[in-house]
Amino acid sequence: MGLVRAAGELTLRWFRSPELVVDEKRDGTPVTVADREAETFLRERIAQRWPGDAIVGEEHPDRAGTTGRTWIIDPIDGTKAFTAGVPLYTNLLALHDEHGGVIGIVNVPALGITVWAGRGLGCFENGLPARVSDRTDLRGSVVSSSGFEHWSVDQIAAVKAAGAHLRTWGDGYGFVLVATGRIEAMVDPQLAVWDMAPMPVILSEAGGRFSDLDGVTRIDGTGGVATNGAVHDDLLTLLR
Numbered sequence: 001m002g003l004v005r006a007a008g009e010l011t012l013r014w015f016r017s018p019e020l021v022v023d024e025k026r027d028g029t030p031v032t033v034a035d036r037e038a039e040t041f042l043r044e045r046i047a048q049r050w051p052g053d054a055i056v057g058e059e060h061p062d063r064a065g066t067t068g069r070t071w072i073i074d075p076i077d078g079t080k081a082f083t084a085g086v087p088l089y090t091n092l093l094a095l096h097d098e099h100g101g102v103i104g105i106v107n108v109p110a111l112g113i114t115v116w117a118g119r120g121l122g123c124f125e126n127g128l129p130a131r132v133s134d135r136t137d138l139r140g141s142v143v144s145s146s147g148f149e150h151w152s153v154d155q156i157a158a159v160k161a162a163g164a165h166l167r168t169w170g171d172g173y174g175f176v177l178v179a180t181g182r183i184e185a186m187v188d189p190q191l192a193v194w195d196m197a198p199m200p201v202i203l204s205e206a207g208g209r210f211s212d213l214d215g216v217t218r219i220d221g222t223g224g225v226a227t228n229g230a231v232h233d234d235l236l237t238l239l240r
Contacts, residue, residue, distance in 0.1 A: 073194060089109075104199065132181050
């Protein structure tokens with residue numbers, strides 16, 4: 001956790017800075033010096049401590065490993081929010097092995113929130129146990145997303161007709177809200193592996209569930225759904 005919080009402090013140096021320059025990557029998404037510095041910091045520290053582990057990140061080339069373990073980094077999840085001065089961006093770090101997620105960390109540096117989980121160890125928010133909500137019905141549940149441009153009109157209509165409340169507390173912060181019981185679901189149909197890597201172990205250890213839109217627990221698909229578990233299958237049915 002300390003490494004991710006330190007990376008978050010690096011990003012805060014640039015947060016709302018008039019000197020921040022926003023570049024555009026080949027895929028049209030934004031990137032800043034804060035993204036690159038935070039990922040470089042994490043890569044260097046991980047390589048020093050665990051030299052045999054592989055490293056995958058959003059901003060730099062993959063590093064091969066020999067241990068069967070892979071660290072997955074998203075230095076700033078929600079760069080658009082970051083560049084707009086919105087304090088809901090996150091720093092993501094995960095460790096995976098042949099059995100799946102070992103560690104998942106979501107840090108929200110501008111809010112001073114860190115949620116982390118270890119396989120078999122539980123899920124925690126700033127050191128206190130974190131659990132998903134106990135709501136069992138989609139009616140009255142809050143379903144969040146990073147945005148609705150990748151939702152079909154039928155999907156939006158179906159979720160609304162079920163009585164759920166739609167919100168856009170998105171990116172990593174939306175998953176934090178599910179894991180800590182503040183909302184019931186987070187849906188993002190378009191995600192990369194580094195966006196999803198911490199989520200399976202975090203949601204599982206918090207008593208919830210993370211899957212792709214077909215209900216499969218994976219981080220190499222195109223999107224992800226996180227819920228408190230009780231509304232998961234009903235929500236997937238509506239989204240299909």
